[in-house]
Amino acid sequence: MMKKTMAVARKELRQIVRDTRTLTILLVVPVFFLLLYGYALNWDIRHVRLAVDDRDHTMQSRSLVAAFVNSGYFDLVASITDAETDRLMDRNDVRAILVIPSGLGRALRTARPVAVQVLLNGDNANTATTVMGYALTIIRNESARYTSATGAPSALWRSTPLVTVEPRIWYNPQLRSTLFLVPGLIAYITMITAVVSTALSIVREKERGTMEQVRMAPVDTASFVVGKTVPYFVISLVSASVIIVAAMLLFGMPMRGSWSLLMLAVSLFLVGALGLGLLISSAAETQQVAFQLAMLASFLPTFILSGFIFPISSMPRFLQVVTYAIPARYFLTALRAIVLKGARLDAFWIELVALAVFATVVLTLAAVRLRRQWS
Amino acid sequence: MRRIGFLIWKELIELRQDPDLLGIVIVAPILQLFLLGYAATTDIRDVPVVVADADRSVESRDLVARFDASPSFTIVGVVTSPQDVDPYLERGRAWMALAIPAGYGESIGRGETETLQVIADGSDANSTNVALGYAMNLLAAYAQEKTAAHVPAVRARPPGIEPRVRVWFNSRLESRDFMIPGVLALLLLVITTNLSSMGIVREKELGTLEQLNVTPLGRSELILGKLLPYALVGLVDVCLVLGIAVLWFQVPLRGSVALLFAMTIVYLLTTLGLGLFVSTISSTQQQAMMTTIFFFLMPMIYLSGFIFPIENMPAAIQPLTYLMPLRYYLAMLRAIFLKGVGLETLWPDALALAGWGVVVLTLAVARSTKRIA
Numbered sequence: 001m002m003k004k005t006m007a008v009a010r011k012e013l014r015q016i017v018r019d020t021r022t023l024t025i026l027l028v029v030p031v032f033f034l035l036l037y038g039y040a041l042n043w044d045i046r047h048v049r050l051a052v053d054d055r056d057h058t059m060q061s062r063s064l065v066a067a068f069v070n071s072g073y074f075d076l077v078a079s080i081t082d083a084e085t086d087r088l089m090d091r092n093d094v095r096a097i098l099v100i101p102s103g104l105g106r107a108l109r110t111a112r113p114v115a116v117q118v119l120l121n122g123d124n125a126n127t128a129t130t131v132m133g134y135a136l137t138i139i140r141n142e143s144a145r146y147t148s149a150t151g152a153p154s155a156l157w158r159s160t161p162l163v164t165v166e167p168r169i170w171y172n173p174q175l176r177s178t179l180f181l182v183p184g185l186i187a188y189i190t191m192i193t194a195v196v197s198t199a200l201s202i203v204r205e206k207e208r209g210t211m212e213q214v215r216m217a218p219v220d221t222a223s224f225v226v227g228k229t230v231p232y233f234v235i236s237l238v239s240a241s242v243i244i245v246a247a248m249l250l251f252g253m254p255m256r257g258s259w260s261l262l263m264l265a266v267s268l269f270l271v272g273a274l275g276l277g278l279l280i281s282s283a284a285e286t287q288q289v290a291f292q293l294a295m296l297a298s299f300l301p302t303f304i305l306s307g308f309i310f311p312i313s314s315m316p317r318f319l320q321v322v323t324y325a326i327p328a329r330y331f332l333t334a335l336r337a338i339v340l341k342g343a344r345l346d347a348f349w350i351e352l353v354a355l356a357v358f359a360t361v362v363l364t365l366a367a368v369r370l371r372r373q374w375s
Numbered sequence: 376m377r378r379i380g381f382l383i384w385k386e387l388i389e390l391r392q393d394p395d396l397l398g399i400v401i402v403a404p405i406l407q408l409f410l411l412g413y414a415a416t417t418d419i420r421d422v423p424v425v426v427a428d429a430d431r432s433v434e435s436r437d438l439v440a441r442f443d444a445s446p447s448f449t450i451v452g453v454v455t456s457p458q459d460v461d462p463y464l465e466r467g468r469a470w471m472a473l474a475i476p477a478g479y480g481e482s483i484g485r486g487e488t489e490t491l492q493v494i495a496d497g498s499d500a501n502s503t504n505v506a507l508g509y510a511m512n513l514l515a516a517y518a519q520e521k522t523a524a525h526v527p528a529v530r531a532r533p534p535g536i537e538p539r540v541r542v543w544f545n546s547r548l549e550s551r552d553f554m555i556p557g558v559l560a561l562l563l564l565v566i567t568t569n570l571s572s573m574g575i576v577r578e579k580e581l582g583t584l585e586q587l588n589v590t591p592l593g594r595s596e597l598i599l600g601k602l603l604p605y606a607l608v609g610l611v612d613v614c615l616v617l618g619i620a621v622l623w624f625q626v627p628l629r630g631s632v633a634l635l636f637a638m639t640i641v642y643l644l645t646t647l648g649l650g651l652f653v654s655t656i657s658s659t660q661q662q663a664m665m666t667t668i669f670f671f672l673m674p675m676i677y678l679s680g681f682i683f684p685i686e687n688m689p690a691a692i693q694p695l696t697y698l699m700p701l702r703y704y705l706a707m708l709r710a711i712f713l714k715g716v717g718l719e720t721l722w723p724d725a726l727a728l729a730g731w732g733v734v735v736l737t738l739a740v741a742r743s744t745k746r747i748a
Binding site: 095333347 | 396400410413420423449462464465466496497502508553569570577580661662664665669673676678683687688706713714
């Protein structure tokens with residue numbers, strides 16, 4: 001069994017090494033992607049393009065505009081009049097418009113309430129929500145200056161509220177989105193590399209007719225499947241380790257937990273991903289179909305359903321159930337627990353078990369399917 | 376022209392004889408659309424919260440009930456001591472902890488100021504940021520109410536500046552309306568670029584390309600005949616996706632459908648050109664697949680503004696996004712869907728996209744001599 005497995009593995013390895021482009025893609029491209037995307041992607045919204053329609057032109061209105069600019073979140077790109085609003089918003093030249101009514105200064109000096117308008121471009125709901133939060137905070141702070149400065153209302157308006165709140169953020173105090181995206185990217189890139197490398201490996205032999213030769217050889221399906229997995233496992237493990245080390249060196253991803261547990265989690269995840277690729281490969285009859293299946297089974301779910309980008313708790317109930325079948329979900333939880341939280345095994349052993357179960361199931365299914373096709 | 380027709384016919388017959396592939400090009404878009412339509416929401420709901428209630432008074436229970444009643448939060452556990460929240464946060468079972476100190480209810484009753492603690496798990500920075508904002512708003516309203524109860528003379532409307540926010544184009548702030556036009560763009564890329572490149576390389580691998588080469592077909596006829604069927608499949612998928620988006624997900628389609636299709640055809644020039652280009656530089660389907668996934672698909676997904684806004688990227692990276700044809704098509708799709716604007720606003724994007732189409736297609740055709748095509 002062992003010898004047969006190694007024979008298949010050796011043959012596969014020779015084939016991989018001969019195709020230098022594929023090998024280079026598998027080894028080099030993942031790191032390159034981590035670099036590019038780790039650097040490029042973030043959700044920290046800064047430099048929101050703001051236009052101001054100031055109909056007041058008083059000290060108070062200028063101070064409000066200054067508060068927006070000094071916050072560091074907004075870049076003032078234009079001072080406009082009402083007529084230009086539509087054009088600027090339509091062409092995405094600005095994301096927010098602050099409309100200050102005439103009479104703002106007078107109202108504030110005489111301690112009367114006054115409303116200012118904020119127009120937001122809502123096409124990207126996520127960005128819009130964040131920008132709205134920034135704007136509300138700035139206006140509230142600016143408003144508080146007048147409430148406390150005028151002195152008059154303080155008798156009626158208690159300056160310290162009865163309940164105060166002290167927020168604290170654990171694990172990632174500055175809320176750097178890199179620290180949250182990089183583990184996700186690691187899971188994503190690893191998954192893609194692993195599935196892509198094996199998804200075509202069996203169907204290719206079917207399409208070319210070499211499968212018949214393998215069938216004639218004294219190799220059973222189990223050693224065939226394991227033998228196909230081993231070389232890709234070695235390559236993917238090397239590439240995954242390089243990504244993880246790069247993430248630590250270049251993006252300051254911390255390592256608060258144990259290395260051996262991390263490698264265990266990575267290995268389990270990889271075997272599952274490779275197994276999924278093999279299963280697809282054994283199910284498909286042509287490489288085009290295998291490719292489409294790979295996209296559907298790995299690319300999209302890892303991207304959408306793993307909690308990498310979209311929070312699972314916000315999804316509809318039935319989709320939340322589906323996420324339990326996505327290995328990246330468990331890997332991501334374990335990865336974040338190990339590197340960011342420094343949690344011990346008792347906090348995430350369930351995730352590791354789930355990964356192991358997934359790997360066993362897909363590999364067994366792949367072997368069973370092959371056996372049925374061979375007999 | 377008739378010869379191209381025959382070739383297209385041959386391709387379509389092949390497609391029909393591969394029921395798996397045909398099924399997938401029809402089912403895959405629908406599945407993707409539903410996945411993204413339902414899952415791709417960056418709205419934060421039902422944030423799991425654990426409460427460390429050291430007080431257990433009427434007052435503290437009232438506060439917990441407010442969190443539970445809010446659609447943004449779900450209470451997943453109530454413990455007594457603040458130390459007990461650790462395992463919840465560590466395992467990711469709760470994203471946020473609310474600590475209510477002992478004696479809270481009494482202090483509030485006496486009108487003394489009390490401090491609540493909110494602990495958030497920052498490992499998912501984006502969601503945490505939003506969830507924390509919700510929590511602070513909820514608590515601010517709560518604090519104001521409690522304060523008002525003790526200072527009866529508080530004015531209904533305090534002096535100062537009152538913000539009035541209006542959101543344009545997507546007033547419900549629905550992420551779905553933003554994501555679904557993106558699915559359309561992504562889908563076309565996957566279907567047309569990948570399938571066409573693999574389809575051509577497949578004939579290379581199987582040796583049947585040789586047979587096509589000895590037919591009297593000209594080079595351009597051969598290329599057109601190989602690419603057009605995929606364009607057709609792509610357009611069918613566009614209709615499918617549009618139908619579901621508008622009828623099922625009720626994404627507003629405010630602009631002109633004709634313009635949308637016109638731009639789609641311009642976009643197809645690029646995606647098919649890329650497919651042809653990949654096929655000229657690949658000798659196996661595996662190479663073709665990896666080249667498209669890694670060098671075209673992934674960069675386009677991440678750097679086109681599909682999910683991550685371009686304006687958030689560092690200034691050094693932003694110029695790279697101009698290299699992504701998807702960027703222009705996506706911007707136009709979203710503008711047509713949500714803003715209902717026409718060419719008078721979109722012409723720079725349309726021009727850039729058309730430019731890309733011509734460049735890519737010319738390059739690909741130039742590279743493919745009849746022998747390789």
